[in-house]
Amino acid sequence: MQLLTVAPRFCGPPGSANGGYVSGLFAQHAPYTVRVRLHRPPPLGAPLEVVHREDGGLELLHDTHVVASAEPTRFELAVPAAPDYLAALEASRHYAGFSAHAFPNCFVCGPERARGDGLRIFAGPLADSAAEAAATPQRVAAPWVPDVALGLDDRKVRPEFMWAALDCPGYFAARSDRVPMLLGEFTAHVDRRVHVDEPCVIVGWRIGVAGRKYEVGTALFDEDGELCAKARALWIEPKAATRAC
16 A cells, blocks of 8 residues: 655645645656646645556545546646746745735745745746737746755755645736635646755746636746746636635
């Protein structure tokens, strides 16, 4: 039996795990790229069982309830050019979560998390030109310098933390008015793990909208502007107002 447990530190909303982080942990149990679908809020501090299905998919169970499922997928995503670090830093100064945040203790984007505790990724709107804005509406960016505690012995960031870093910027790219939404699906591919203490840039952009569903892309670049990881996510505006990230 394969089990994983999400420590309370890695929360999104109170009492549940950050969706990107738990998706990254879960996806490591598959030898291929998977699309993770979150069926219910992943609990914290509880053993979750990873079940391998005969069709190649996986399920993540809490007791008998399906928390998440993963399906093999082909992952393609066109990624816009990276802004430089100073542009990302300026964008982060306008992070919407500074003025109001539903979950200020979110592991990834919570402004109340201390340095060395949360990731403190504050994605704000980029000052794009009119032409760029037309091509990639609602583009956000943030700087990120991964703390040494996020790395392995090779001083490179663990895959689940790179998945987590790619999560919340997509929420802020989907809409600019902080409408309540839930992370429904998440697919990420890590080409290269970045080093701890390396100045990185993360961007997010909206791909499309269909009713209450918002498709977004996110990407992580190293200090040389090279693409290291990318993700595609589906955020869903629920009928009942419940925020998540």
